[in-house]
Amino acid sequence: KIHVDNRYTQRIMTNFRRTRLLYTTVALYVVICLVPMIKALRIYNFTEPSEFGPLYPINVFAYPDRTIGIRLTNRFSCPQQPTTFALRFLDPNGALNAQNLNFTFPIINFCPINRIRIFTLPDNYLLIRYWKVIDNSSIQYAGLIVSMDGEIIDPELQLSNTLSIPNTTHPNSVATLNFAQKGILYVSIYDQLSINWTRYVWDSNRGSLTQLSHDVIKSPRNFQIDDAKCFTTIDGGFGVVYSASLTPQSVTANATFPNPVTALVFMTFMRLGENNFSSTSIIYETTYPQVRISIRSCQQNHVDHPGYVCFIRVRAAANLTAGNSAWDFWRMISFFSTGTLISTLDLANNLIFDSSGIILINYTRADSLYYGGFLMTGTNQANYSQGSIYDKDGNFIQDWGIDSLNGTIFSILNNNTIFAAVPAQNNLGDSWELYSNDISPLANSTYMNPTIVSAYPPVNESIPLALKSINVTYNIEVTPSLANISIYQRTNTGLGVVDFLRQTLPASSPNVRFNDSVVSIDVLSCTFNQQGQIYFVVIDGNFAKAKEFNEPLLGVGNGTWMFRTKTGNNNSFTDDVDVIARLSSSASAFFVALSVSERHNFLNEMLISFSETIPANISRLSIMDRFQYDGESKRAQILLKMTIRSTRDLSQMNSMQIYEDMNMLVTNKSITSLMFYNSTASLDSDYGVLRLQNLWEKYRYHFAVVICVIFVSLVIVFLAHNRYPQGKSMSLFKFILVIADFVLDGIFLFDYVEDVPRLYFPYLGIILAAMSFNFFITMFIFFREFYGNTPFHQWMKKRKTIPFVFFLLGYVDLESLNLICSKVARFKIFQAPLTSTATRWIYLGSLVSVFMEDIPQLVILVRLHALKVRRITVDVEYH
Known part of the structure; x- marks a missing residue:
């Protein structure tokens, strides 16, 4: 067990009413995020300062980049108000960022039970859902948006209408998108007759949520809604799965559904680009009387076939009069986004010690794992948290590897690591511990996508410069869909590791070819142009679809499919090269209307864009601030002259190579990062970048003729x-x-x-x-x-x-x-x-x-x- 004793070294109060607590930096490179193939339990201890009172973990959450968040709180008896709302963030590099949120929540959020829920937002923000008190009998769900620095952006985002307090026992949940269209879906059951959903769009610049659409999903006639879960879909949309059962007043015979159905599970999807949900489909039904179904979790399916998986718990009390025994079992349901059922799997509701029949764990929760299989957790006989790993067929594999302790709260990272926050063993609230365990893959985990068999270049291989194509092979036949495949270069800069986009292509591009299970991608010659550099490929979800089922497939995440270019190549020396590029007609009009300083900034941004996109040292690039119109163009288009300087370092790209790559980038600007800069996005891709010839080399004979004419004259x-x-x-x-x-x-x-x-x-x-x-x-x-x-x-x-x-x-x-x-x-x-x-x-x-x-x-x-x-x-x- 590793003990890391952290003391606060500085405390700074700001006008944002936040407290930044800086821990003493230790060499804490959390292997949770960095070495997913090591299978070992790791324990880290963190000490809290005494002035904030005893603090205990109560909520955990995780960002897509594997930053871990923990909320700590005081344990006081009602009606005493907790004095500290503590947030702790542990990034993948091991740096701990501590914030104490300076915001007063109504006491009903803590007493008699914790009603605070925390959801991650794009760009490393948080949505803290809480109860806003309207009067003695009614509340509203509200959201507080806060940054990881503790800055409160919006203290009171309205998430619901006014509700009576008894109705607040109904479920509500949040699904967060972290794609380019960024947004969240908030789902709440008000009265068991309808599901109220609201879709918000996330504004990265302001750090705010704006309502985009709102509607309700109504329960079937004679049925009440018991539970609901929302989740993000592979294609960048949202899904909702909910359960419904016959109301107590309803008779068994039901004209809407075949007799004698008593409970059902529905699914519905909001696809990318749409603002409403599709018609519902039934993915599970039962005829057992007085049954209630709870939706424990729903996720994208990380097994060897596409689709989604939900874990449900079916329960019914015994009715001795009717001769019905009690029911309590788990079931895993796999289905496509079309509503087609793939399979169902009965799961045990507890773990039994075989030799004696003693129940070791009563399960209360189930979660799909990212590398195949699933995790079921519950409480043991000592009422402590404990979990078990099962494969996709429901076979027990192993214990979850986390110590059985009181007060354990846990979550799962997207690299198959389970982490749990628990109070220190002395239970005094002066410290807390973080446990982590990497779960062995139960499916192909090389590309974090079990449907991918192989790829070229392979992971961690060395490739030659100017590689012209890459490919990926699936275990099923695939067809093109809507998303992109992108290539990045990972570079260490003074600001840390930065990933530069080199090229991106949609699945529909003519440079992307689908042939049964193999997808081949043409690569620009300027993409892999740096010696000894790290590159990686990102495949967005819904880049490809399963041909047989027309179902979107998972992608490959950031930094997974990674490789490096070879070293040892020396380039020949070339002299300075002068080139010209042409602005589009609309950009030319815009440029002429700019002030002198604005033109200067425009041209400087163009240099920065080329420097980062080629990439080349910006000192080797210059641009003339004077311009001319292109007389050969029928439209008023401006020509800009640039100079590429030579270098004596033959390991670097020479000036001619930079020119050729610059021309390639401008010609294909729509699929490179040039499109992200206003200046280079304004360049005419049809014109490209043209090299200006040396005037003496081209006109030396003309000069000789002129001199001869003068001499003869x-x-x-x-x-x-x-x-x-x-x-x-x-x-x-x-x-x-x-x-x-x-x-x-x-x-x-x-x-x-x-x-x-x-x-x-x-x-x-x-x-x-x-x-x-x-x-x-x-x-x-x-x-x-x-x-x-x-x-x-x-x-x-x-x-x-x-x-x-x-x-x-x-x-x-x-x-x-x-x-x-x-x-x-x-x-x-x-x-x-x-x-x-x-x-x-x-x-x-x-x-x-x-x-x-x-x-x-x-x-x-x-x-x-x-x-x-x-x-x-x-x-x-x-x-």
Whole structure:
């Protein structure tokens, strides 16, 4: 026996009216949750501070992540009020979180019996159900929502209408969903004539419950409802099983049901996406007189076939007058969600010592175990709790392994571990003990799903990088259903262990193939991309259905189907890579409307998303905060430029591998965690991520041609100058620059400014205005010289075509007219006898063009930068 003596080291009072009690940390890694295959009883002792009075365990509960909760209370005689409402939480890593709830419950909740019930909620919250007193004869069921930190979120959630106190003896229960649709179902029997149910939706952000739907399930005519249990279903819905018996006033002959049925068990389901229950089905009936059936528990069936299982207890008092003996027996009922009965199994109501016939245990409770079989518990001759393990056929296997002690309260974790809280043996209330025992599997427990025979990769195996497919094999033929299969990467971070979603696929995906009993799943090449990392597969309940019965099958939970990638691969070095991604049209409009700081946050979130999803160190990723519109898209879509930096660590992914995975992720964003970020969810998956080529590599020959043209032009100018030094030889070079300027203006207009609609028409107007001005000045000079300058008139008659071309080029830029009178190399074509007035008009016109065209173009460029738009040269490599 292990004794762990814990003393409080700190106590902090907060404005949430809570008391945090921090225990001295010990190396308490509770094997309950971590090593389910070890079969050994473990006992842990916890000491409570004396200032809160004697404290004794009274309620236990467990979360899906195997965090254990224990409620402690004082034992005072009525009408004395308990002074402490103590909650203790033990997480899977062994850390103990102690909270004393600062809330005053009405004394009727403690005296004469405990009426408090505790139910787990999603996101590690609790619903504490209690009685709210209305007056001396009536109450309401109310719920208090509290966090594991002791913060009260809602002190008075109404769970029922006003009830008379005698009617509160009727059962009520809560079923909690912990799936994506998060919610609870509250079921209560008010007057034995109907079951009142209310479905609530859980808001994770506010930690609150909102009523979604409410209705009643009425009892059959001449019958009264005796008991009811609700539970969650494999497909993410709810189920209710209830029993009904003939009312004392009813006669045995009943027109509604075949004679002489006296008691029945019904089932009904609320399926995923529905807000009401289906029609009821009968799964058990009896004709024994004056019988009452209690529903002890109902759960999903963890045996080698799908469906659900309920444990019922059938009891009837002896009637000597009628000659009827007493009845008291247990029965296990297995059934499908359609209402079809699978089987029934009679169970013993006690455990008898074979040699003497002495009753060792009188059973009062039965629970299905997660790895096959079931647990029956009750009291022994000393009135202490004791339990027995049975297989699915009802054969006794072993004792439950927990010491027989007074005041034992217990529950079962989803890894087949039984845990029990009991007062310390001295019974002074100064300490309490936690017992745990791992129950040996009675069915295939490798995947915590007895219908799964095998899977690839096997559990704990090493796999190569970029594995392209996985598969799972069932023991029956299966067909696709509605839920998903997902792959996660488990990573140790500074905040602890974090599970990152790598890929998720619905059963209906074309990348999921069902072939008899085998399901094959195609995996993205970027999913298993990290060396020596742990990955695991989660199969949601209702991912597959049994083909023969059309019944949803259980899934595989978090961290069960786990394996690791191999190590030892060295990657080649690649240089920095520039890439572009495109926002969708709606996201582009949203992005443009953001403020500068909001855009900065948007882009930062995109970097974080890629860093976590690839995954890659965020220092290797950067994004340009300036953008452009995609001119090739018919819709206004923004292009964003990112840079992937290289690394000298060859054990890490190189920049090209990151680029390829980034493109794969964006192209398939709907099945990756990119969809969980607003920024990356806004990316255009059809566009993907495109690599920008190195401009020098792509255009080096173009650059060489330009340099050659410039060189040749300068050589020609030099030769022309040598031939005739008095000529204006540089006019030829200016002419070449004028033509190049015109071509670049056109490219800028149609391939750049078009990306910014608000600047396109102003820029086009500037070009047209300048050309119009040049046209009028050119025509003015031409007609003035042609009709007023005789030498020019004679020169034009001799050379009709070529001079006319130069005058047309004057429309583009007046500087072209200087070439025809430049006398370059003393060629006749360049010796137009223009008057000094004409050359002055050319000069003045060129000067005006600077103000009409060049300066406004500069303003446009400044405006583009003010809009934080930078040209991304979209020279890409397509895949």
